[in-house]
Amino acid sequence: MNTFSLTPPKILLKTYPVIHPVAHIGLSILNHYKDPLGVSVVFGPWQGQALFETVELYVNDGLKPVASEIVMDTSAPVLLRLPSGLLLEGVNSLHCAVERLSGNGDKSPKLLVLYDIYAPGGDDPVPGGGHPALTINVSPTSVNAAQAEKGVTLTLDWPHKHLYDLVTVDCSGVPVTHRIEPTPADPKPDLTKPVVLTLTATHFAKDRNNPRFPIRYNVVSQVGNFSGTTHLGQFNAQDHWSETTWIDVHLDRVVLEMPILQEVLGENGDDPTTVDLGKMNGGPLWALIHLIDTVWQAEDQIHLTFTAELNGTVVSTHEVMLPIKLVPGQLSVDIPNAKVIADSLVKVWYEQIRDGKVIATSTVAKAQVEGQSLPDVEVKFINDPFSAAPGGSIKAIKLILTRAGQPSAGVVDVTLPEGTVYADGTGGTRSFNTQADGTLTINGVKGAITSGTYTLSASSRTATATAALVITESAPVGSIAVVEWPYCAALSPDGTQVYVGGVGAVEVYDAASLKIIARLNIPGLSSRQIVLNKDGSRAFVTSYSDTATGVYVIDTSNFTLLAYIPVANHTYGIVLSKDDSLAFVSAVSGGVVAVIDIASLRVIKTISVGLQPIGITISPNGREVYVGNNNGRSVSIIDTVALTVSRTLPTEWVVGDVAVSPDGKNLYVVGWGGVAKFNAATLIKERSISNISAQFFTLSPDGRWLYVSSIDHRILTIDTLSWELRAATAVGIDPLLSAISRDGTRGYVPCYRDHRLWVIPLQPESTAFAEGMDIIGDTGPASLPDGV
Structure with a gap:
């Protein structure tokens, strides 16, 4: 066999040409690791190629071949696979050896391959958000017209720099390119030094006045390695560019x-x-x-x-x-x-x-x-410590600012811990002006959803103060014995206490440990619903019995009975106005809603609605009260300013409960026959699920989930977005008016006939449900089959 009848092997996914004194081609990391079978290398055909000859591939003159194949076609090249990870930094040699059936053989000339183990910048230890190893420094960072003409210096540096690397700088959409290569002035570039470029006015022409003018860059080596590529050939587009540097450009300012x-x-x-x-x-x-x-x-x-x-x-x-x-x-x-x-x-x-x-x-x-300022101030929390359940409302935060021991008006900066937010949903640090007497009250703060101990901080000038905020644990899943015939449950605004109303008594439990805190015996009471005012200082309980029909008012600070407000005709549902000034109470047998003035604790008006009003709720803006009329098969809508019925929605079912979405756009109705969603503005029915019999349901705090207390002793979970039944959770006998934790992860379900309070997990989107739950598939039916 003639040695020169063999040609070097070929790599199909090569980089060509490359500038190098000996290398024939280049190979990028991406192409090296692209195919899990290895890099495709073809060899031949050669003169006299015959069946069943053996071809072997050698890397860097190794003693053993890295791949071998048998000739199965006398006129076609032989495909071999170069395994990943065998190439070294720099120039690698590949050659093939052919062994004929006679035992004679020869080897081919070498293919010299230029390979870099690492792409420019190397591997990013924290992928995403820009490659931190591609460093960039801009000087100066404030550029006016004169400075732009003079020039702005960019200093760029990165590890694994190679000759002929191509740098592309993005100057707010204007590209600037530079290749590291020998020049007459610098015939042998020092790859240990950074690359220094100069930007001029032309580079700022498209974005002449921008206080946040962005500059970033990427690098591509001559063998085709892109910055943002790992040494195992995985490319992350977010790491292709450096982290963005912002400068202030104001050419026309x-x-x-x-x-x-x-x-x-x-x-x-x-x-x-x-x-x-x-x-x-x-x-x-x-x-x-x-x-x-x-x-x-x-x-x-x-x-x-x-x-x-x-x-x-x-x-x-x-x-x-x-x-x-x-x-x-x-x-x-x-x-x-x-x-x-x-x-x-x-x-x-x-x-x-x-x-x-x-x-x-x-x-x-x-x-x-x-000169000298007035004596320094002191800032102090005056009602700490603070606590709340996950996502619960924190009691009003009160501080006082003093100077030399005397109250002093001023500015206090209050910083909330991570996850805790002000009433508008934002967190962090906020400045507040105190009252003239130096006091400051912040309402509406909600705690984080993660349990733990946090720190509130306040400062004014050099004075600082801190207070502890404890976010309690979520309640364990299970059930506990409670007051006899429990009908309703309600949570305190901070979510740390759960109130349970039954026959003859109201009990309050720690919402995390489920240990009883207090019990108030009320002879004749037959509880139907409990609500608390915004600061949690008062609890209002409706009673349905013949001997006690009305509303009981409880002082929650000492758990004593503060007042009893007689309301005729068997009171049932209750809701407070948004400012806590009025209570709207449904009276079943009278077909009316009684309006109670909270300040005087007396009925100031009765409003006729439909037959047997039960469920009641208020719109998020407080302008309308919705009343579910049981035998009236309708929903009455009350104008809270005029205190008259403004609209009536007929329904196909006997109505039990009503709820409104947090954005006020959707009205939900449940009853003996199904659950329906209506457009709250037009009262047009949009979706429904039939064959459900229930009197009550509860809407999750975010409005995503409806939890229906079904007569078959289960809590049905309905997705309000897809309108699918997502789960059914077995509980005790006759689940009624439930409460949901402020973070939406726990349901507190009073079960009337087994005299227990059930605590169930409410996480339909995260993990598999607790044992005893039935899962409905992602494409669940629009209605439940009979008997479900």
């Missing part, structure tokens, strides 16, 4: 006049280079900005920034964004006294914003703080 600083608003002739704490007398520092009509427009915004520095270190900051409504004019912005630190250097400047972009920046006003 106008420089505005500096703000004027005054200790006393309107005191002209004051020295603007000093701030006298004595003159401020505990009040704010004022920054005055003249709004000139040739510069400002109505609907512009102004972003003012204040800093105080001690020995070059910023020790206090304050920012405010304000709309511009009247031009020309003068804007006076107050900077809280607590932010102005004795002996500090204060700086104040502002930005003019139009259509969301900064179009002008002021000169910085600087002033030295002199």
